[in-house]
Amino acid sequence: MRNLIYLLLALTAFSCRGPLYSPTVQPRYYKVTDKIEANEAGPQVQNMVETIAPYKAQLDAKMNRVLATVETPLVKGAPESTLGNWSADLLAAAASANYPNTNIAFATMNQGGIRVSGIGAGPLIVSEIYELMPFDNTLVLMELSGKELREFISHIVNSGGWPVSSGLAVHRKASGLTIRIQGRPLADEERYTIALPDYVAGGGSNSTMLKDKERTDSGLLIRDLLIEYAGKISEPINVVVEGRRMRLE
Incomplete structure (x- = not known):
């Protein structure tokens, strides 16, 4: 991903040099890497590299900043997973901090919103959160009746389970769904x-039951919130799959 960002910066810098004219030389192709050796490129490319070098250094510093330490690998899965639990809990913490006068029942995000299969043990850096969530999705709050929420949770269950924070516990069995919100039965x-x-909230991932409901859009990027609140973690990250949040039998 970082190479793509560098390439975009390079193309932008190069395009600003002046108007474009028909090429008078045969094109040459260069392998996209973090570094172009002097003997591999002509003066134009070298000038371009020198132009973007300060921006690349700033971007490297930002993307390689260590946020926390992952003790046990975080793995994506369904209906419940260590990566899903961690991400949803972090989102719930961010929502509660930004709306301190609101009781957040729980936080959730669709499985497709998490774009990596896992995060390995070791230092957790900013670029890994960008890879985890490359989309510019924002945090939204929705107030729903218990009946409306039951329909949404049923959709989550029927989709195979999504990442949900610890405020929600769902048990599906032959007799139906048992749903508890913050330890109490859903009313x-x-x-x-x-x-x-x-x-x-806008109906994505077939959540059509939410599409026309009122919502409060924070304008805060979820990716930025995950970065901010991951950076506040002082202990090594060691998430356990509880088997209670989304238990589907």
């Missing part, structure tokens, strides 16, 4: 506020 007459990506 149809009560109202609950959940945190989720704007993509899902």
Whole structure:
């Protein structure tokens, strides 16, 4: 991903040098790497590399910043996984911190929103969060009735399970769904506020039951929130799959 960013910066810098004219030389192709050796490129490319070098150094420093330490690899999976639990818990913490006067029942994000299969043990750096969530999805709050929330949770279950924070516990068995919100049974007459990506709130991932509901869009990128709150973790990250958040039998 970093190479792609460098290439885009390079193309932008090169395109700003002046108007484009028909080429008078045969094109040459260069392997895209973090470094172009002097003997591999002509003066134009070298000038381009020198132009973007300061920006590349800044980008490297930003992307390689260590946020935390992963003790046990975080792995994506369904219906429940270490990577899903960690991401959803972090989103719930960010939502609660940004809306301190609101009781966030739980946070969730669609499986497709997580774009990596896992994060290995060792230093967790910023670029890994960009790879985890490359989309510019924002944090949204939605207040739903218990009946509306039950329909949404049923959709999550029927989709094979999504990442959900510890505020939600779902048990599916032959007799139906047992849903508990923050330790209490879901009540149809009560109202609950959940945190989720704007993509899902707008009906994405077949969440059509949410499409026309009122919502509060924070304008905050979920990726940035994950980076911010991962950076506040002082202990090594060691997530355990509890088997309680999304238990489907």
